Amino acid sequence: MELIGSIVILVGAFFLFSAGLGLLRMPDAFTRIQAGTKASTLGNILVLVGLGFYHPDWALKLLVIAYFVILTNPMSSHALSRAAHAIRTPMAAGTVVDALSERNGAAKQGRMRR
Template sequence: MVYRLIGEILIVVGSLFLFLAGVGLLRMPDVYNRMQAGTKATTLGALSVIMGVGIYHPQWFFKTVLISLFILLTNPVSSHALARASHNTGIPLAPGSVLDRYQEDKEKGFKEGENDS
């Protein structure tokens, strides 16, 4: 059963990425870097696990593809909202950070960008 083996491998790889996301959350210095580790690794981890299940049980494959698509669409949006909210409530970047264009432009009132949002 080759497809079962592929499914199992995907599930294991997915859990590994989820584990690394956890480690990243603990090790990163500030909220933005933690979100980097959190978003990317959890998205790929979850996708990998879900697709692994879909391959293990081929009759679910199409549904797992749809679930993956929804995760792909929604997961980054939530982390984007969190990052924006943290910045707007004044949480600073970690001390080693190089630059913060967002802060500079916020002080200038977004003259160059103009329009909505």
Template sequence: MIEIIGSLFILAGAIFLFSAGVGILRMPDTFTRIQSGTKATTLGNMLVLTGLAFYHPGWTFKLVLAIYFVLMTNPISSHALSRAAYRIRTPMTPSTSVDMLAEDEAGEAGAKPPAGNAGRRKRS
């Protein structure tokens, strides 16, 4: 029974990891690709590692540390990547309706940006 539960966790993790790959291929711009990849891979990795803990109970402590590491590093690294992409003015998809970072930067400067993608700085 334990092996079946472990197998189900690993299968669920594999499905999430597959959906992350599909999301990276199908999303229209860098920012949505980063988000789809990060969220699905974080959950997929956690499920696979949990399934491995069912298969190998002696590895549980090490696998919990690996899960903790994934939980701490994936969101932070995706934030850093998306912030860097924004700062080098990577274009957003035209369907983006709100640019919260442009609003934040304009708020610091004391001006209100136009709504939508129009407040986005253009590449020179």
């Protein structure tokens, strides 16, 4: 069980490392938020699962922590992305579609017609 726990923790640490690397390598704030959130969520969950193999009596506590991570990471990244878009943070040059501004533009046009 210790070997399985160690391997799962190592894989989780790899994903956490890749999240940090993604924060350094991505071209704009939006892709940095996405890379950091996806990889860190998976990395945290894998580390918690690995800890569960080491300490089975901690299962309920680790489950509560995993639930908190799964619930808060995507919501916080969404809030950060919306805030960055609202203050007009520049996007990478390769960004093709800005769906949020298109949606906001359509909503504004609908209000103007009334």
